[in-house]
Amino acid sequence: MLGTTVSPQHDNLWQVLQSYYQLTKPRIIPLLLITTAASMWMAADGQVDPLLLLVTLVGGTLAAASAQVFNCIYDRDIDYEMLRTRHRPIPSGKIQSRDALLFGIGLGCLSFTLLTVFANLLTALLAMSGIVFYMGIYTHLLKRHTVQNIVIGGAAGAIPALVGWAAVTGELSWAAWLLFAIVFLWTPPHFWALALMIREDYAKVGIPMLPVVEGEESTTRQIWIYTLLVVPVSLMLIYPLGVSGFLYGAIAILLGSIFLKKAWQLLQNPTDNQLARSLFKYSILYMMLLCTGIVVDSLPITHQLTALLTDKVEMSIAAMSRL
Structure with a gap:
């Protein structure tokens, strides 16, 4: 059952928004975005299109948030049992699983659309594969059944590196x-x-x-x-x-x-x-x-400085060899 018998517990709209924000586990996402950005800079030789960077990071954020929302729905039973997760929006009754599911689907659809339109289809498909792998392979098949769960499941967290490269080059x-x-x-x-x-x-x-x-x-x-x-x-x-x-x-x-x-x-x-x-x-x-x-x-300036330093070192070595 996706529903919950506990009524949402909010006093105002701000608390509702906070609960939905917490569903996305926002503390996890920045690290995923850092690997995406690094991949983009490397792929673009240090000259990334600012709009493409922004769109890819926003699209990646939405995809990661979608995956975390689905994870919160699936793991609501163990979240209730674990002391550190009992106060999350679903086990605490602040958000119904049904509403969370619609929220997660909406985030995923928005991510796919944004990345397809402003980056390319490969980037969008990779972002969606991250959601599928995280939920289907890690959360459903591995997490509760094998000690190797985090090893194999780690592939989901590594996909943003592919997303960033594909956004810039259209290939891997x-x-x-x-x-x-x-x-x-x-x-x-x-x-x-x-x-x-x-x-x-x-x-x-x-x-x-x-x-x-x-x-x-x-x-x-x-x-x-x-x-x-x-x-x-x-x-x-x-x-x-x-x-x-x-x-x-x-x-x-x-x-x-x-x-x-x-x-x-x-x-x-x-x-x-x-x-x-x-x-x-x-x-x-x-x-x-x-x-x-x-x-x-x-960065191009780093390449220039490195080349300049290399030339000076070579010149110094050459001068010493003539002594």
Whole structure:
């Protein structure tokens, strides 16, 4: 049943709007938009059409919001059981599931229309595939049935990287898929660090997250493995693909070193929730700064400065060799 027997509990229109806004889980969306924007800047060699950027980010926001609304409807039973989610609009009775469903469909349709008209059909279809994958594969098939839920389901969170590239080029290149792979490999350490902190909530509602089923030691070992993978993969944008340069490489190495250090510390202390919290928070900062590095590295002025610096270094080396 999509309906709920609890009447909406609002005093005014502003509270209604707030409840619908909360349905979209807005804190999750900015990170998805950052990967979209980074992908667009890289695809456009640092010269993105401002209107296309705006439309793609708005369309991506609507698609992500739609997916989160559908997720809230599907998970309303476990949201009611978990203390941290009990006050969400549907389990608290502020919004009926029927109304939320119409809201989610409306957001999805608006996203598809906007991206089709102002970007291209491939971009719109990729955004819709993100909704389908998140709901059909992750939420329905994986989340409640396998410890690998977040690994496979992580593909949904990586799709925005493809959306951004397709919006600029109308196709998907190896660079786009490598960006997808970076986000895909980053997701398990990011989410499992959170799962370590709230494993009791997941255990209470029977969600087989890795810390619940296999314990902290196995989880921190998996976090370490995926962190070991994501750091070198992030450097493949420099070699062999050659789509990023020295500045991005320096940023990626610095950020990756800190990521590895925190994952190693957690591996040595699997039951330390403060270390898990630190890793979780840093993983967000890591992705934000890595994407910022992609953007800055792609700018024409960065290319010019790098070329100028390279010429001066070569001239200095040549002068020294003549001494």
